[in-house]
Each structure stands twice: as structure tokens, then as C-alpha cells.
Amino acid sequence: MADQSRAQQILSVTQRVLKSLLGTRRDWVPNGLFVAGRPTVRVPSIGVVIAIGSIMVGWWAFAGATGLDDDSRQTFDARPALxxxxxxxxAMMWSHILSTRLRSLxxxxxxxxxxxxxHRWSGALAVASVFLHTQIVDDVKGIPGASRSIAKAAEELAGTAETFLYILVIASVIRWVPYRWWRHTHKLMFPVYVISCAHFxxxxxxxxxxxxxxxxxxxxMIVGILAGAHRLIWxxxxxxGRSYRVSSISRGSRYLDIALTPTGTPIRHTSGQFAFLKFADKGLTEPHPFTIASGPSSSDLRFAMRTDGDWTGRLTQQIAIGDTVTVEGGFGxxxxxxxxxxxxxxxxAGGVGITPFLSALDELNTQPRTPAPHLFYAVSSIDExxxxxxxxxxxxxxxxxLHxxxxxxxxxxxxxxITSAFGPRExxxxHVVMCGPSGLLRAMSRAARGCGASTIHIEEFDIRSGIAPDLTREVDDIINEVATQVKERRSRVSSTQ
Ligand SMILES: Cc1cc2nc3c(=O)[nH]c(=O)nc-3n(C[C@H](O)[C@H](O)[C@H](O)COP(=O)(O)OP(=O)(O)OC[C@H]3O[C@@H](n4cnc5c(N)ncnc54)[C@H](O)[C@@H]3O)c2cc1C
Incomplete structure (x- = not known):
């Protein structure tokens, strides 16, 4: 009987774990993909053209490379493998350059x-090409770059780095690992890159x-290594960033609306830009990005945040007037x-997705435009x-x-x-800009296209992207439960002593 109930317990725990890991169908659709209904054809930025060109030009570098097949002992064309x-x-070099947050870029x-x-796409390209490289490479004959023993050691190290690369990329793509841990694992990409450079x-x-x-x-490779070191060390x-103090706090049912006043030189920003915020103590030093909801003319900064996450939840409980905040931005x-x-x-705008438009409103109040922008603002309750x-x-x-x-x-x-507010070609x-939950934006984009809109700008509040459910909350629950049990056990032990 006891065995049966234990088996049932195990079964139900397994079911719960599987359910959490699988989430819903929507969790497996990458954020932003298909949101605008169909992809918007954009002229690629000059940076992307330079990046692709710098990678593709290498095809000519490996002309005439031959390899020796280990099994048949026949030579083969090693150009594709190299x-x-x-x-x-x-691609890893570009990925590191793109993570530097350099304004000039x-x-x-x-x-x-x-x-x-x-940055994500170049990471994906790096993984795919490492895989291809290891599948087709054999003993390549060519001009040796260094002594055979060093080359062999670097090759073996690269094999280990390759395994790490796959694990780190899976941890990036599959959102099961909470962001705060993933952020640290992601830094291991740098040593993986350095080892790959040594092998190359x-x-x-x-x-x-x-x-x-x-x-x-x-x-x-030197540029890539400098970029990685710049990011990790500098x-x-x-x-x-610039130092600010919290000068006002307003708490809504599921959001926090705060103003920050500079203690020195303020940051410069334009409407629609975002900044990274770090609070001095209280376990809130991890930088988090938020759109600046105040206009460019004001030196005070306003941020409106949803507070149902791990960091934002703690912030809303702990924040107080006068707290020191480090602000880095504006970006975007x-x-x-x-x-x-x-x-x-x-x-x-949906919910907290109103922030970029609040910032633009400041600009509009001083310089109104004709026709006036139409703002469709969707919230679940009025206090939100x-x-x-x-x-x-x-x-x-x-x-x-305002609608x-x-x-x-x-x-x-x-x-x-939307369709009743605008005619078929109106x-x-x-200029169409949307920010909010993807389900809402998908429907709104389709409607806007039906009224003739060709380009739709979607503001994504997501840096990591990826697929699968975010298990931050479930992981936190487990940690809290384990911590409570440990505490209880300790107090029991100390009371029996
Ligand atoms: C460009 C940009 C602008 C944004 N503007 C706003 C805004 O104006 N208002 C608002 O409410 N939200 C905004 N966000 C989203 C906000 O950054 C996240 O909701 C917040 O960081 C979640 O933190 P959390 O730990 O409370 O939530 P969690 O529930 O722990 O995390 C939820 C998700 O937020 C993301 N996230 C978590 N920690 C970080 C981090 N340190 N850096 C980046 N992403 C993280 C991850 O994708 C994670 O899956 C913006 C995001 C971006 C990228």
C-alpha cells in the first residue's frame, strides 16, 4: 500500500516537472517571430553587410586546401571544412563585438x-559551422601554422570547447535556466572563443x-578577444554608468512607476530609448533594461515597470526615496x-508597453503634429x-x-x-509602432496591414529571446522550499540538543 502511494507520488511529481518543462505551445515560439504577421523586408544595416562580407571573403583564403581521409587514405578537397x-x-568574433554595447556600433x-x-544570430552561425567543420574535417594537409604538438594540444582543447559551446548555446536557446544564472554561464563563451582562436x-x-x-x-581574432575582454572586464x-537617486515612487497593482534625479551629469537619450538600471545594494545590483518613459528634454528619468518578476518583485518591495541607482544608456x-x-x-501599446509612447508624448506636448498620432492602449484593468x-x-x-x-x-x-478607425488604404x-504582448501585437499587425501599413516596428522587451518556458519562478519556489526545510531541520536539531 505504502509502495503504491509512493509510486503515485513519484508519478505526480514527474508529471508536474514535465508540465513545467514543456509549458504551453506559445512558449516554444521565439519572441518576436511572426509577431508582425509577415516578416518586414528591411534593407540590412551596413554593419550586417560588413559582418557577412568579412566572413564570406574567407572562401578564397582556403583555395587549394587538401586533406587526407583517415580511412581510405585518399586526399580530398578540405576547403569546405576549413x-x-x-x-x-x-562569427564568434562578431558575436563578441556585438556584445560590447559600444554606442558607435x-x-x-x-x-x-x-x-x-x-549577436544571437552570429552565435547560432558559429555553432552550426563548428558542427559542420567537425563533421567534415579530417587530417588536413597544408602549411602548418605552428609545431605539431602545440597544434595537437590546441585541437584537443578545441574539442572540449566545442562540447562547452553546444551546452552553453542550448542553455541560451532553451529558457529553462533562469536569466540571472544564464547571464553568468554566457560569459564562459569567451574562454571557448579564445580556445577556438588558439586552435585556428x-x-x-x-x-x-x-x-x-x-x-x-x-x-x-585579436579584435574579437579585445571585444570580449572589453565586455567582461571593462x-x-x-x-x-551615471549616478541617480530615486526621487518619486508610485506603485500600481502590478507595476512600479519611478522617477530618478541625476546626482551629477545626466545621461542623454531620445524618445524610445532604453537604459540599464542597477541599484546600489539590496541584492539588486544585476543590470536590468527598461525603456525611458520620460522625454529627452527632462534631466529626470522616469521608468514604469511590471513587477511580477523575480528582480522587479524584489525592487517594488525594497525601493525607497533616496536610493542610489546607476543608469547606463540611452540605447536603441x-x-x-x-x-x-x-x-x-x-x-x-499593451500594458507596460506604453513606456516608449509616454516618452514621445513629452516631445509631442512641446511640438504637436498634424495629424495627431492614434494611440490604442490595451490594459486588463483601469488601475493597470x-x-x-x-x-x-x-x-x-x-x-x-487616445483609444x-x-x-x-x-x-x-x-x-x-483598428479596421473601423482607418479605411482600407489609410x-x-x-509610421506604425507597437509594444506589448505578442498575441495582441500579432492581431493588431494583421489589422494594420489590412489598412495598408507596410512597415511595422515592434518594440521587444526581450534581450535573451529563445524558446521554452521561463522557469525562474518554479526554480525560485524549489529554492525557497529547500531553504525552509533546511531551516526547519536546523531549528529542530538545535531544539533537541
Ligand atoms: C529593450 C528593453 C526594454 C524594456 N523596457 C521595459 C519597460 O519599460 N518596462 C518593463 O516593465 N519591462 C521592460 N523590459 C523588460 C524588463 O527588462 C524585464 O521584464 C525585467 O528585466 C525582468 O526582470 P525580473 O527578474 O523581474 O523578471 P523574471 O521573471 O526573472 O524574468 C523574466 C524575463 O525577463 C528577462 N530578464 C530577466 N532578467 C534580465 C536582465 N537582467 N536583463 C535583461 N533581461 C532580463 C528574461 O528574458 C527573463 O526570461 C524591457 C526589456 C528590454 C530588453
Whole structure:
């Protein structure tokens, strides 16, 4: 009987674990993918063209490379294998460059959020090419770059690094690992890259390290290593952003609305940009990105945050007026307002996705535009609507056309609300920006396209991306339960002594 109930217990725990790991179907769709209904064709930024060019040019570096098949002892064309290896080293270089958060690179790649996107793609390309390289490489004959023993040692080390690379990439793509842990595991990509460089440098290639191609790759590898060191040492350990103090706090049912006042030189930002915030103590020193909800003209910064996460939940409980905050930014190159003032503008915001538009509102209040931007704002309850007083005032003075939709009051935002506000071609050439939950944006994008919108800018509040459910909360529950049990056991032991 006892055995049966134990088996049932194990079965139910296994079912619960599996359910958490699998999540829902939506958890397995990468954020942002298909949100805009169909992909928006964009001219790739100059940075992407340079990156692709710098990788592809290597095809010519490996002309004439031959290898020796271990089994048949026949020679074969080793160019594809070596080229695949070079792609992985170059893609990892770009991935490290793109993680530096250098402002100057934002111009080349179209903003930090896009840089993170390309950072992920180049990481994926590196993994795919490492896999291809190891599948097709054999004993490659060419000009040895270094002594055989060093080359052999570097090759063996690269084999271990390859395994690490796969594990780290799986941990990145599958969101089971809580962000705060994943962030640290991700830093291990740097030693993996350094080992790959050592292998590339010492391996047999059809050119010497002192030749033109050798110098090309050596320079690229040095740049990649410097970029990685810049990020890990300068950015993460030494560089601090600008110092601010918390000057006002307003708590909503599921959000926190705060203002920060600079204690020295303020950061500079444009509307739609975001910044990383770090609080001095209280276990809140991990940097988190938030869109700046105040306008560029104000030196005070405003942030509105959803507070149902791990860090944000702790923040809302612990934050107090006068707390010191380090702010790094502004980053990103998305613009809620188009350059041309006479373009029609459509904004769609869901919940806390209102922040980029609140920032643009500050700009509009000083320089109103005709036609006034239409803002469709969807919230589940009225007390979740952030900045309602300003939005209302702007609507009444004709600065924006506000369409507030509160699901709990029976006015849920649907595609029909868009199609009935605009005619079939009325949004052609319009500047359309959306920020909020992907389900809502998918429906709204489809409706906007139906009214002629061709380009839809989606603001994503997600840096990590990836698939699978985020298990932060479940992991925290387990940690708390274990901690409580340990505490209880300790107090029992001490009371019996
Ligand atoms: C460009 C950008 C702008 C954003 N603007 C806003 C905003 O204006 N208002 C708002 O409420 N939210 C905003 N976010 C989202 C906000 O950064 C996350 O909700 C917050 O960091 C979650 O932290 P948490 O530990 O409380 O939540 P958790 O529940 O622990 O994490 C939820 C998810 O948030 C992400 N996340 C967690 N920690 C970090 C971190 N240190 N850095 C980056 N991402 C992390 C991960 O994808 C994680 O899966 C923005 C995100 C980005 C990328």
C-alpha cells in the first residue's frame, strides 16, 4: 500500500516537472517571430553587410586546401571544412563585438536591441559551422601554422570547447535556466572563443600566419578577444554608468512607476530609448533594461515597470526615496515618431508597453503634429493603465487620439477597433509602432496591414529571446522550499540538543 502511494507520488511529481518543462505551445515560439504577421523586408544595416562580407571573403583564403581521409587514405578537397572552421571563428568574433554595447556600433547595426539580435544570430552561425567543420574535417594537409604538438594540444582543447559551446548555446536557446544564472554561464563563451582562436592559429592551413590571410584572421581574432575582454572586464566589472537617486515612487497593482534625479551629469537619450538600471545594494545590483518613459528634454528619468518578476518583485518591495541607482544608456535607435512631421502615426501599446509612447508624448506636448498620432492602449484593468492622467490630458488637447481599451470593463482591444478607425488604404505610408504582448501585437499587425501599413516596428522587451518556458519562478519556489526545510531541520536539531 505504502509502495503504491509512493509510486503515485513519484508519478505526480514527474508529471508536474514535465508540465513545467514543456509549458504551453506559445512558449516554444521565439519572441518576436511572426509577431508582425509577415516578416518586414528591411534593407540590412551596413554593419550586417560588413559582418557577412568579412566572413564570406574567407572562401578564397582556403583555395587549394587538401586533406587526407583517415580511412581510405585518399586526399580530398578540405576547403569546405576549413572555411566552415573560419566561419565559426569569425562569427564568434562578431558575436563578441556585438556584445560590447559600444554606442558607435549602434549607428552601424541600427540600435543595441538589433545588435543583440545579430549577436544571437552570429552565435547560432558559429555553432552550426563548428558542427559542420567537425563533421567534415579530417587530417588536413597544408602549411602548418605552428609545431605539431602545440597544434595537437590546441585541437584537443578545441574539442572540449566545442562540447562547452553546444551546452552553453542550448542553455541560451532553451529558457529553462533562469536569466540571472544564464547571464553568468554566457560569459564562459569567451574562454571557448579564445580556445577556438588558439586552435585556428596553430592548425594546418593553406597559408601561414604571417601571410596576408594569416594576418587577416589574426587581426580579426585579436579584435574579437579585445571585444570580449572589453565586455567582461571593462563593462561588467569596471565601468559604471551615471549616478541617480530615486526621487518619486508610485506603485500600481502590478507595476512600479519611478522617477530618478541625476546626482551629477545626466545621461542623454531620445524618445524610445532604453537604459540599464542597477541599484546600489539590496541584492539588486544585476543590470536590468527598461525603456525611458520620460522625454529627452527632462534631466529626470522616469521608468514604469511590471513587477511580477523575480528582480522587479524584489525592487517594488525594497525601493525607497533616496536610493542610489546607476543608469547606463540611452540605447536603441527606435523612434516612436517619424522624422517627417506630417506622416500619419499609429501606436499600439499593451500594458507596460506604453513606456516608449509616454516618452514621445513629452516631445509631442512641446511640438504637436498634424495629424495627431492614434494611440490604442490595451490594459486588463483601469488601475493597470500607466500615465493615464497625461494621456488623457494629451487627448483632450488634441496632441494624440487616445483609444483606451480595458478588458475588465468589456472593451477588449480587437482587430476590428483598428479596421473601423482607418479605411482600407489609410495607413499606407504610416509610421506604425507597437509594444506589448505578442498575441495582441500579432492581431493588431494583421489589422494594420489590412489598412495598408507596410512597415511595422515592434518594440521587444526581450534581450535573451529563445524558446521554452521561463522557469525562474518554479526554480525560485524549489529554492525557497529547500531553504525552509533546511531551516526547519536546523531549528529542530538545535531544539533537541
Ligand atoms: C529593450 C528593453 C526594454 C524594456 N523596457 C521595459 C519597460 O519599460 N518596462 C518593463 O516593465 N519591462 C521592460 N523590459 C523588460 C524588463 O527588462 C524585464 O521584464 C525585467 O528585466 C525582468 O526582470 P525580473 O527578474 O523581474 O523578471 P523574471 O521573471 O526573472 O524574468 C523574466 C524575463 O525577463 C528577462 N530578464 C530577466 N532578467 C534580465 C536582465 N537582467 N536583463 C535583461 N533581461 C532580463 C528574461 O528574458 C527573463 O526570461 C524591457 C526589456 C528590454 C530588453
Amino acid at each position: 572555411f566552415a572552421g573560419s566561419i565559426s571563428v569569425m 549602434e549607428v552601424l547595426f541600427g540600435g543595441l536591441d538589433r545588435m543583440y539580435r545579430w 592559429y596553430t592548425a594546418s592551413k593553406p597559408f601561414g600566419n604571417g601571410d596576408i590571410w594569416g594576418r587577416y584572421y589574426s587581426t580579426a 563593462r561588467d566589472m569596471i565601468k559604471r 535607435r527606435s523612434h516612436p515618431l517619424p522624422r517627417r512631421a506630417d506622416h500619419p502615426v499609429l501606436w499600439v 493603465a500607466i500615465g493615464l492622467t497625461e494621456l488623457d490630458a494629451a487627448h483632450r488637447s488634441g496632441v494624440i487620439e 483606451l481599451h480595458v478588458s475588465q470593463d468589456g472593451s477588449r482591444l480587437t482587430a476590428d477597433d 495607413l499606407s505610408g504610416a
